[in-house]
Amino acid sequence: MTQRRESEELLENGELTVLGRIRSASNATFLCEASSGGDADGPTAHCVYKPVAGEQPLWDFPDGTLAGRELATYLVSAALGWNIVPHTVIRDGPAGPGMCQLWVDQPGDSLDEDTAQETLDLVDLCPADLLPAGYLPVLRAQDYAGEDVLLIHADDPRLRLMAVFDVLVNNADRKGGHILHSVDDEVFGVDHGLCLHVEDKLRTVLWGWAGKPIEDEVLQSVAGLVDELRGELADTLAEHITRAEVAALRDRARAMLEVPVMPTPDRRRPIPWPAF
Template sequence: MTPTPEGGAPDGADGVTGDGTVMRCGELTVIGRIRSASNATFLCEAHEDDALIHCVYKPVAGEAPLWDFPDGTLAGREYGAFLVSAALGWNIVPDTVIRDGPAGPGMVQRWVDQPGDTAEADEPATGLDLVDLLPAGRIPPGYLPILQAYDYAGDEVTLVHADDVRLRRMAVFDVLINNADRKGGHILAGVDGRVYGVDHGVSLHAEDKLRTVLWGWAGKPVDDETLEVVGRLGDELRGGELADRLRPHITAREITALRARVVELLDDPVMPTPDRRRPIPWPAF
């Protein structure tokens, strides 16, 4: 299923507002390649009139084949995850569009500026990351232990993440979109104080593929406020426009599975627990 470019959609019609219009309609110029990514991923500038923003461009032509996800669908899944995020109102996923670019159709997503990213930053970020590896037995207040492991030197370490409402919402979001690859490096703390999730190309599959580092709330009840938001997402999938917007990017079976995950969470409002089918992605960053 080849993603359909969204160019020409009115501002806000697809959940994108503000700088998203520049990403959708502006001239896209590649300024570098992100070598650490498993698929072809480029840092770009989008220009329109006097506006300029930085963004990430992932062309469909640069997607590596996967055994369990159909070829050429990852960009559309990234956009589908954005649509779900926007429908929830949590804005976990940065503004994302599908459009033509220098290497053909692909996903374009707003770049997230993080503390210490630029030379102009007053000073580098300090303290623990939202997801981090710590020496065993040294878990600070406000962090939840996830996994005991050994580092490259053979020392015992503990994978932890912050006990943070923004991460808790992201954990629920990952359950809903069936995220198969929530690594620590896919969680970005923006300079605007918000926490963003990126790299959702292996999500929205019909089969259970949840793999995440955010297991700190496993087996815990989902709060009523969150369930109310999830219930509204279910309404959007049944009678709103969300299913229509998802349809060019994922299959009817996958939309049905998304609805089923919403219903399952509402009927049994407890966060799932890891098992052999739900491991932690490794490496975790």
């Protein structure tokens, strides 16, 4: 068994112990350790646990639960074969049923302060007249000191795939802080509670490819998703989101195949706030 699969099994069936609360989250969110129980030297896996009981009701996402939307978004990622969302389940925990998702270890967590200041994140800010090589501009703004800055993101194929994914799942909250660069050099997206609405709610910091064509290889995966949404996947998703939202997902995928071009930010509030 691979280490990843072992961690996934612990996430699904292990005993959860709360290590601490993640205070920056708007809903109750905990860092937990999943273990086999009874064996102090046994394998463990860290995870994020968001109990349904700790969710704040949202008037614009009234149906189902945020946990259900997070799981549904993971299932779409898995169906596409893109591995964008970390392994996610809904299960019982210390505060009742909730979403559990494998923790992503990031190299920046262990960098010293001087090194961290010299390293640009995948989504970052830079002086308005100094766009770094390998980055794309999103918008020009002013920082708290009144200096002109650019919101930028890396011109990275993994981010480009995430941008396509966000169009499909209609992500209303793709902030820079919801994009994680792992110690294994993988890129994951997290915090998908505001996804899969029937109305157009796309808000993202990943606008660098607006108006650009979508690659054929990516479209092949999208076509496969359309096929899967004719069968069991649609029924599975309907356990967590409405049938209308499942149909809207299928319609967005079909529309992407018909017009394989990334959308442009010509809608109201195209970027989530805060952006990080």
